[in-house]
Amino acid sequence: xxxxxxxxxxxxxxxxxxxxxxxxxxxxxxxxxxxxxxxxxxxxxxxxxxxxxxxxxxxxxxxxxxxxxxxxxxxxxxxxxxxxxxxxxxxxxxxxxxxxxxxxxxxxxxxxxxxxxxxxxxxxxxxxxxxxxxxxxxxxxxxxxxxxxxxxxxxxxxxxxxx
Amino acid sequence: xxxxxxxxxxxxxxxxxxxxxxxxxxxxxxxxxxxxxxxxxxxxxxxxxxxxxxxxxxxxxxxxxxxxxxxxxxxxxxxxxxxxxxxxxxxxxxxx
Numbered sequence: 001x002x003x004x005x006x007x008x009x010x011x012x013x014x015x016x017x018x019x020x021x022x023x024x025x026x027x028x029x030x031x032x033x034x035x036x037x038x039x040x041x042x043x044x045x046x047x048x049x050x051x052x053x054x055x056x057x058x059x060x061x062x063x064x065x066x067x068x069x070x071x072x073x074x075x076x077x078x079x080x081x082x083x084x085x086x087x088x089x090x091x092x093x094x095x096x097x098x099x100x101x102x103x104x105x106x107x108x109x110x111x112x113x114x115x116x117x118x119x120x121x122x123x124x125x126x127x128x129x130x131x132x133x134x135x136x137x138x139x140x141x142x143x144x145x146x147x148x149x150x151x152x153x154x155x156x157x158x159x160x161x162x163x
Numbered sequence: 164x165x166x167x168x169x170x171x172x173x174x175x176x177x178x179x180x181x182x183x184x185x186x187x188x189x190x191x192x193x194x195x196x197x198x199x200x201x202x203x204x205x206x207x208x209x210x211x212x213x214x215x216x217x218x219x220x221x222x223x224x225x226x227x228x229x230x231x232x233x234x235x236x237x238x239x240x241x242x243x244x245x246x247x248x249x250x251x252x253x254x255x256x257x258x259x
Contacts, residue, residue: 033215038223040234072246079239082232097228114213118224125235132242144249 005056014056021049029126033115039122043129050134059138059146068138068146071131078128085120 005011022045029042054062089101099117100110108116138146188195205222215221223231 032217033220034217036217036219038220075239075242079235082235086228086232097225097232099225111212111214114225115215118213118215118220121224121228121231122220125231128235128239128242132238135242136245139245139249144251146250146252148253 005058007056010056014052018049018053021045021052025049025126029122030119032122033118039125040129042122043126044133046126046130047133047137050130051137054138054141059142062134062138063146066134068135071135074127075131075135076128078124078126078131081124081127082121085117085124 025042025045027042028037028045029039032038032042050062050066053065085099085102086097088105089098090096092101092104094101099114101113102117103110103113106113106116142148188197192198205226206218209215209218209221213221213225215225
């Protein structure tokens, strides 16, 4: 799966599909307030687009777009956004995760502040789910070796071996 | 002997469970306790209190915010655990 899959049909299909998947993932996140959807679903679709890139092209192509270090930062950034959104109301003498108190920061009424608070935490969920899914997939599929598997195959010349 | 006693105990416990099941509310019974207290409150007040038309989102993200927060933490922990168990960069170099 990390080997270079040189198939023009799969590559073209993936190239057409990936931008629409990413747009659709953002739509599922942003429209989660009105229709079924939200951070978990949107994050999984976003992760699927990077996994499709790794399957249809190779590992390097996927890691060039989403660097491993950056991915690890995203993974914790999402939880941080969630917890920070919950902690801001505590500064304004509210309860933890009581988004109504965001009205003092956003200059809206408390009801709309709860609406926006949900959008913030869904963003955190989306980022964490996306990063965790991509990281788990790449670690499991290469047994934690990433490029090393690719280099070993190149030296041994057995490009057809499925890892 | 061991297997026979295990069989007897399983049958007795199974019968007890089937017997206690007759005390449960019927499927889709509108008067069951679960749909009498919390559910109508959320369904009626969601738009009024949060302006979110989708009650699932408002329950998930607002009324049950703690639950969602620790669900996210679980996914984060899973990602970090897989990374710590499997990731072995070459020559101990830091991954890029």
